[in-house]
Amino acid sequence: MDTLMLSRLQFAAATFFHFLFVPLTLGLSVLLAIMETTYVRTGNEEYRNMARFWGKIFLINFAIGVVTGITLEFQFGTNWSRYSEYVGDIFGSLLAIEATVAFFLESTFIAVWAFGWKRLSPKAHAVAIWLVALSSNLSAFWILIANAWMQHPVGFVIRNGRAELDDLLAVITQPFAWYTIVHTLSAAYILTGFFLMGVSAWHLLRKQHVSFFKKSFRLAVSFALIFTIVEVVQGHMHGGEVAKIQPTKLAAMESLWETKKSAPQYLFLIPDPDNERNAVEFGAIPGALSMLAFHDFSAEVKGLKAFAPSERPPVTFTFISFRAMVVLGFYFLVVAIIGWIRRNTIEDHPALLKVFLFSIPLPYLAAEFGWMLAEVGRQPWVVYGMMKTSNAVSAIAGSQVAISFAAFVLVYTFLGIVAYYLMWSHARKGPADEAALSGEADEEVGYA
Amino acid sequence: MLETIWFALWGILWAVYFALDGFDLGIGTLAPFVARSESEKRIVYNSMGPYWNGNEVWLITAGGVTFAAFPKTYAVMFSSLYSALLLILFCLIVRGVAMEFRSRFSSGAWRKFWDSLLWIGNFGPALLFGVAFANLFRGILIDRAGIYQGTLFSLLNPYGLMGGILFTLIFIVHGSLWLAVKSAGDLKERAGRVAGRLWFALAAAAVVFLGATYISTHLYDNYLIVPVLFVIPLAAVAALVGMLLFIRQAKWLKAWFSSALFIITVTLFGVGGMYPNLLISSIDSRFNLTAFNSSSSPLTLKIMLAVALIFVPIVIAYQIWVYRFFAMNFNGGEAAAGKSAPKMKTA
Numbered sequence: 001m002d003t004l005m006l007s008r009l010q011f012a013a014a015t016f017f018h019f020l021f022v023p024l025t026l027g028l029s030v031l032l033a034i035m036e037t038t039y040v041r042t043g044n045e046e047y048r049n050m051a052r053f054w055g056k057i058f059l060i061n062f063a064i065g066v067v068t069g070i071t072l073e074f075q076f077g078t079n080w081s082r083y084s085e086y087v088g089d090i091f092g093s094l095l096a097i098e099a100t101v102a103f104f105l106e107s108t109f110i111a112v113w114a115f116g117w118k119r120l121s122p123k124a125h126a127v128a129i130w131l132v133a134l135s136s137n138l139s140a141f142w143i144l145i146a147n148a149w150m151q152h153p154v155g156f157v158i159r160n161g162r163a164e165l166d167d168l169l170a171v172i173t174q175p176f177a178w179y180t181i182v183h184t185l186s187a188a189y190i191l192t193g194f195f196l197m198g199v200s201a202w203h204l205l206r207k208q209h210v211s212f213f214k215k216s217f218r219l220a221v222s223f224a225l226i227f228t229i230v231e232v233v234q235g236h237m238h239g240g241e242v243a244k245i246q247p248t249k250l251a252a253m254e255s256l257w258e259t260k261k262s263a264p265q266y267l268f269l270i271p272d273p274d275n276e277r278n279a280v281e282f283g284a285i286p287g288a289l290s291m292l293a294f295h296d297f298s299a300e301v302k303g304l305k306a307f308a309p310s311e312r313p314p315v316t317f318t319f320i321s322f323r324a325m326v327v328l329g330f331y332f333l334v335v336a337i338i339g340w341i342r343r344n345t346i347e348d349h350p351a352l353l354k355v356f357l358f359s360i361p362l363p364y365l366a367a368e369f370g371w372m373l374a375e376v377g378r379q380p381w382v383v384y385g386m387m388k389t390s391n392a393v394s395a396i397a398g399s400q401v402a403i404s405f406a407a408f409v410l411v412y413t414f415l416g417i418v419a420y421y422l423m424w425s426h427a428r429k430g431p432a433d434e435a436a437l438s439g440e441a442d443e444e445v446g447y448a
Numbered sequence: 449m450l451e452t453i454w455f456a457l458w459g460i461l462w463a464v465y466f467a468l469d470g471f472d473l474g475i476g477t478l479a480p481f482v483a484r485s486e487s488e489k490r491i492v493y494n495s496m497g498p499y500w501n502g503n504e505v506w507l508i509t510a511g512g513v514t515f516a517a518f519p520k521t522y523a524v525m526f527s528s529l530y531s532a533l534l535l536i537l538f539c540l541i542v543r544g545v546a547m548e549f550r551s552r553f554s555s556g557a558w559r560k561f562w563d564s565l566l567w568i569g570n571f572g573p574a575l576l577f578g579v580a581f582a583n584l585f586r587g588i589l590i591d592r593a594g595i596y597q598g599t600l601f602s603l604l605n606p607y608g609l610m611g612g613i614l615f616t617l618i619f620i621v622h623g624s625l626w627l628a629v630k631s632a633g634d635l636k637e638r639a640g641r642v643a644g645r646l647w648f649a650l651a652a653a654a655v656v657f658l659g660a661t662y663i664s665t666h667l668y669d670n671y672l673i674v675p676v677l678f679v680i681p682l683a684a685v686a687a688l689v690g691m692l693l694f695i696r697q698a699k700w701l702k703a704w705f706s707s708a709l710f711i712i713t714v715t716l717f718g719v720g721g722m723y724p725n726l727l728i729s730s731i732d733s734r735f736n737l738t739a740f741n742s743s744s745s746p747l748t749l750k751i752m753l754a755v756a757l758i759f760v761p762i763v764i765a766y767q768i769w770v771y772r773f774f775a776m777n778f779n780g781g782e783a784a785a786g787k788s789a790p791k792m793k794t795a
Binding site for chain 1: 497498499501502504505507508509511512513514515516517519520522523524525526527530531533534537538540541542544545548549552593595596744745747748751752755756759760763766767770773774
């Protein structure tokens with residue numbers, strides 16, 4: 001394999017792994033803040049215990065997110081030096097702003113929160129976790145603006161042989177960036193909701209800590225329901241935006257080969273990229289694709305054949321990622337609605353609890369499919385329409401990248417196993433009882 | 449002018465990173481040699497626990513600022529130092545995880561495993577940052593197209609290795625002083641003794657390195673042109689001497705601050721000597737990347753300067769607050785930093 005392919009695989013592995021941990025950080029920080037605020041306002045100890053129990057899982061998860069984040073920032077320089085040189089004026093600034101404005105705040109106050117259970121008043125402690133929630137979400141905001149710029153570059157001029165910033169406001173306010181932000185944050189909140197519901201379900205199935213986990217479940221199901229609704233509505237608008245600005249991605253995610261007016265949507269199809277057609281097409285809904293993409297049953301949708309083969313993304317990957325993500329999205333909506341309706345008697349519905357338990361991994365899958373669609377669907381471009389991925393890679397020896405890629409796989413696999421083992425073993429233990437809690441040292445909840 | 453301001457900020461970010469995370473790197477390197485019992489190990493971990501993550505963000509910011517202000521330097525430097533940089537990053541990953549996860553395992557074997565990761569994860573970067581910076585001072589094999597013509601092993605030249613040894617010693621002394629501040633009893637005594645003894649090795653290494661620098665690099669040129677700049681190395685010497693005096697008086701916090709000042713002035717001495725070069729080519733000085741030929745557009749530099757001027761002081765303010773908030777040692781002993789530190793309720 002060459003440097004380009006290895007670098008792509010390495011970056012994909014590093015981002016996919018990183019994003020196994022990011023969404024729970026984004027969502028759980030908010031839920032922890034809500035729990036602690038509820039504790040401050042009502043004085044109900046159970047909410048404080050909830051924040052402690054879920055907070056421990058949060059810290060394990062957070063640690064892996066943090067340590068795997070740095071390699072991403074640095075890989076732009078190590079593996080994608082020509083990209084960095086070409087767009088650093090804009091893209092680099094967004095990353096630097098993220099570190100300065102958000103990540104410092106997050107990293108500093110997470111320690112205050114983790115070590116502050118006894119040193120801070122409940123109110124101050126709640127403020128600390130609100131700062132963590134705010135800054136981690138703000139961090140995502142800047143990173144997603146940077147990613148949206150790769151999907152749809154705006155606010156730049158090509159000068160001195162590179163892309164230079166012309167209008168920062170245009171970069172920050174472009175609609176595609178906001179679609180991406182709402183979409184990704186909602187996905188993170190859905191994942192968090194399902195994570196909490198799944199773990200709660202495990203305990204409720206065993207009839208242990210019922211009040212505690214029922215409260216957790218009810219909080220999580222409302223959170224999840226709100227954001228599944230947001231996601232489904234927004235996902236539709238998001239798709240419309242993709243249709244407008246990334247026609248090759250749209251054609252690939254629908255596996256549409258021929259340019260068509262009133263293009264149909266197929267309930268089932270199997271792409272056959274080698275022959276530039278679909279092997280199976282079944283259940284056509286006439287005009288539905290035109291309607292979904294452009295809000296007009298007769299609108300023309302560009303097919304893949306309208307673009308040179310060298311400008312098309314890998315069709316099967318893009319198509320499957322999109323379908324899987326959408327199917328899962330609707331599944332989350334249905335399950336969240338049922339869970340919400342039954343939220344007050346949830347412990348009496350073992351079958352439903354099992355559904356929630358086994359649904360824990362699904363939002364993770366959906367989130368990764370979403371990124372696969374976003375990133376693979378953007379190919380062959382690293383910056384859509386501006387720079388090809390093949391022109392972005394560093395002039396470095398493939399052997400170097402092969403070694404580092406192997407190291408990434410080994411180290412990350414190990415980290416993943418350890419982290420999920422720790423999270424699961426803590427989750428099944430359940431909340432510590434009051435007597436143990438009051439005797440617990442600060443460090444027990446903190447880091448070391 | 450903007451380019452020069454950003455060059456200075458670039459150097460300052462690295463200096464602050466080394467002064468802060470330096471004590472984590474040093475303590476981690478030192479840990480197996482001073483912490484004997486489980487409770488001592490706990491103190492070692494707790495002396496870094498609340499800080500390491502916030503400290504590491506200075507590195508991320510230094511990287512981000514290189515990317516934003518000098519994208520070409522970022523591209524060439526990071527791809528040239530590929531293996532060294534990834535080694536550093538893997539080390540930082542495992543030390544972070546060791547720091548966070550160790551206490552969650554109760555078995556001795558697992559804890560030993562995390563202890564060794566803590567050691568390698570801190571010693572590795574301490575050494576490699578030194579090797580990398582010495583090579584940056586000296587220049588690396590960058591060709592006309594900004595492509596590195598050497599390997600990882602070309603960095604391991606005598607001057608590079610000297611830099612590695614110097615940095616490692618600097619960080620170990622820095623770390624042992626921090627540990628002396630944050631611990632009590634035997635451990636405090638041992639940490640203080642390490643600082644006192646290694647100070648001489650550090651001073652010797654610094655003198656040798658300065659001599660080798662005269663032979664291997666052009667770092668002194670700027671100082672000979674603008675002699676007033678010699679105030680930076682003089683401050684470094686003063687800080688080094690001050691460190692010894694405070695160590696003798698067992699004033700650990702003051703000694704630590706002297707050490708921090710030493711690290712900052714040493715870094716600034718090196719970076720100041722490189723100006724305006726960010727990346728020196730040892731093949732031909734015409735291939736050097738400078739603050740001027742590798743910088744971002746004036747608009748980006750201006751916007752980023754505004755961001756930095758607003759947010760960096762805020763960051764410094766809340767990080768100081770957090771340091772003061774935790775300014776008591778974790779396992780008994782006297783409060784370390786000032787009288788206004790908040791009171792800790794004993795657990």
